[in-house]
Structures are given as structure tokens and as C-alpha cells.
Amino acid sequence: MEQENTKISLNIDEDNASKRLDLYLYQQYPCYSRTFFKNLIEDKLLSINGKIIDKPSYITKNEDLIQFSFPKLKPLIESNMDNIRDLNLDVRVLYTHQDFLIVYKPANLTVHKPSTNSKEITLVDWLVCHFKELEKVGDLERPGIVHRLDKDTSGILIIPRNNQAHIVFSNMFKERKIEKTYIAVVKGHPMSSSDFNKIDKKIRRDIAQRNKMAADYTTGRDSVTYYKVQKYLTDASVLEVKPITGRTHQIRVHLSSINHPIIGDELYGSKSKLISRQALHAYRLSFNYKDIDYVFWYDIPSDMKTIIDQL
Structure with missing residues (x-):
């Protein structure tokens, strides 16, 4: 994952011309979601050839110069971390490996926030509270998450603990392994x-x-x-x-x-x-x-x- 506020400049060549902008960016930075780049573009945080672009559907052209910065990480939770630790969410760590966790998620707990404005306490909040390293693993919107369960479905999840493991497990799910x-x-x-x-x-x-x-x-x-x-x-x-x-x-x-x-x-x-x-x-x-x-x-x-x- 790129460091926050890292300034990025990308030059489009012939091989990457004629692609949707959000898809191209996702292909360059697969640790972030396509939704992340869609929001970044719609929030007018990206320019092409010096002009602000706010359409994720923009089609790239040969010799386009794309410039943007990865935004500063926002706190995942606004309340005190100690308050999260004290909540009885019934999340259980079943297995700890240096590269991943196996956790149990109870019913009535969302895996990650449905929107950046949501104040709902989620599994991600609990995980980051107890495993600080997860905050910069994978996607900014859902750190450490490579698969999900519906809010009212209970069960076990794999949580990668570093970006290399995040990529490996993401690919394993895609390849149905x-x-x-x-x-x-x-x-x-x-x-x-x-x-x-x-x-x-x-x-x-x-x-x-x-x-x-x-x-x-x-x-x-x-x-x-x-x-x-x-x-x-x-x-x-x-x-x-x-x-x-x-x-x-x-x-x-x-x-x-x-x-x-x-x-x-x-x-x-x-x-x-x-x-x-x-x-x-x-x-x-x-x-x-x-x-x-x-x-x-x-x-x-x-x-x-x-x-x-x-x-």
C-alpha cells in the first residue's frame, strides 16, 4: 500500500490507452478497491494534463499525464479505542499466524462500514483496535478484508496481517483455492x-x-x-x-x-x-x-x- 499523501504521476502509453480511468488505476494499485478510485475521482482529487477530472468513466488517451495523491488516512473510529475494546462484540480470534488471523464474526455485526460517513461499529473497527498493523493492510476502506459475510450471517473469516498475505489470499479467493x-x-x-x-x-x-x-x-x-x-x-x-x-x-x-x-x-x-x-x-x-x-x-x-x- 502506498504511503498517505504520496504524490503520484502516471504517464499513459499506448498499451494503457482506451481504458476506463477507475479500472486503469485499480489495475495499477490492486491493494485498493475500484470503489476507492471511483470516490477519489468523484471527489475531484485527480487531474489529467493539469485539468481536474471527476468522471470515473473517463477513457485514457496515449500520453495522458495522470496526477493525484493518496489521501491521508482517516481514523476508522471516532470514539476512543478503549471504548471499542470494552464493547462485548463477541468477536473471537480462533487462530493466530504471523501472516493471518482466523476470526469468528457473530451475527448482527457488519464486516466494514457501508460508507465513509457511517458511525456503525464494525468488525474492522474491532480488528484494528486489537491488531494495529491491520490499519495499513489492503484497502483503506476495509483494511485486512479479503472476503465478507453478510451482517446477519455468523461464521469464520480469514484476516491477512500484511500486504503480501493480503495479495496472496485475494488471489486465492479469485482462483477459488x-x-x-x-x-x-x-x-x-x-x-x-x-x-x-x-x-x-x-x-x-x-x-x-x-x-x-x-x-x-x-x-x-x-x-x-x-x-x-x-x-x-x-x-x-x-x-x-x-x-x-x-x-x-x-x-x-x-x-x-x-x-x-x-x-x-x-x-x-x-x-x-x-x-x-x-x-x-x-x-x-x-x-x-x-x-x-x-x-x-x-x-x-x-x-x-x-x-x-x-x-
Whole structure:
């Protein structure tokens, strides 16, 4: 990651001409997100050939001179760090490696702030409070984060502790070299077999409801989810779920698309009297790092155990 207030000058050559400006910058500095550069441009903090440019969609031209500075790091939290330490967020560090952490995130905790103006306390706030080195790892907006869980999904996450590890784990997720396994409690009785069942439907943004995703066979990004029935309940089922791709709300929208929404998922199903959030838990991660195989897991929390007992 570049140091804050570092002044950058980039000369566009023929190979990099005819590219979207935000995409070009992201390709040059992959430790930052494309959204970071989009915001930097829209905030009028970048010039091309001496003229301020505020359109991320600007198409680069041969011999363009791009100039900008990486902004000064803003405090991730406005309140005192000690106050964060004292909060009972129920975050747990399950494993500590010199290059990464494995942490448990409870339900009702957002991984990172949805916007720079948000005052919501997040997992990132807690992590930076306890592991100061994470503040300059990866993206300024979400330091140390290479994958996410929805706010109301519980489970385990990998947190890289340095920029080299951040790049390695980011690439491992892109290349699908990290296996993620979830436990979900769904309505009804999905088809059962000795092997995993496959859901192969594209996922796109819902046209009518922009905070929601939709699944079909024709439009959207390729998305694959495997599931296996672990247990049939009276009118519900416990599933083991393995998403191969990593689309927004993928497991939730895929299971809803086969008419077996996750219990408690108000966005893709309906509210439940038995649980206050979607009954979805990321319980296992497995990967190879520096020629060593790692497998981590964390049992389902008490609220999911309770509904399994009651259904």
C-alpha cells in the first residue's frame, strides 16, 4: 500500500490507452478497491494534463499525464479505542499466524462500514483496535478484508496481517483455492442424494429492489452453489452448503430460487418467530498456504441450535 499523501504521476502509453480511468488505476494499485478510485475521482482529487477530472468513466488517451495523491488516512473510529475494546462484540480470534488471523464474526455485526460517513461499529473497527498493523493492510476502506459475510450471517473469516498475505489470499479467493462451507436451516425438504446437489443459476441485481439480488438462467454473473441435506426436520432442513463462486447474497438467493429460503431471511423469504436473523453460518474454511494445509471450523451458534431443536 502506498504511503498517505504520496504524490503520484502516471504517464499513459499506448498499451494503457482506451481504458476506463477507475479500472486503469485499480489495475495499477490492486491493494485498493475500484470503489476507492471511483470516490477519489468523484471527489475531484485527480487531474489529467493539469485539468481536474471527476468522471470515473473517463477513457485514457496515449500520453495522458495522470496526477493525484493518496489521501491521508482517516481514523476508522471516532470514539476512543478503549471504548471499542470494552464493547462485548463477541468477536473471537480462533487462530493466530504471523501472516493471518482466523476470526469468528457473530451475527448482527457488519464486516466494514457501508460508507465513509457511517458511525456503525464494525468488525474492522474491532480488528484494528486489537491488531494495529491491520490499519495499513489492503484497502483503506476495509483494511485486512479479503472476503465478507453478510451482517446477519455468523461464521469464520480469514484476516491477512500484511500486504503480501493480503495479495496472496485475494488471489486465492479469485482462483477459488479456498473452500468455504456453510450450515443453513431452510424451509421445506430440498431434494436429497448421497452426493451434493448443484444450483447453477446466474445472479444479477434485482430490477425492482436494488438492495436485493435475483437468480435466473439467462442474465447475470455465472454462479454455482452445492448443497447436501444433513437432516430433515418436521417442515425444514439442515443443509451443508458450498458456494463455488462468491456473489453477493449467493447462498441466500440460490436457496430461495429453488423454493427453500433460509429461515429468518426477511429479504429472500420471510420473518421468523424463532430466530431474529437468517439461519446461516460459515462454519468451515480450508486452504493451502505456503505448502501447509489448513482446516478451520466453528460450531453453529446457540440461536441456530435452538431453532433446529424446535423445528
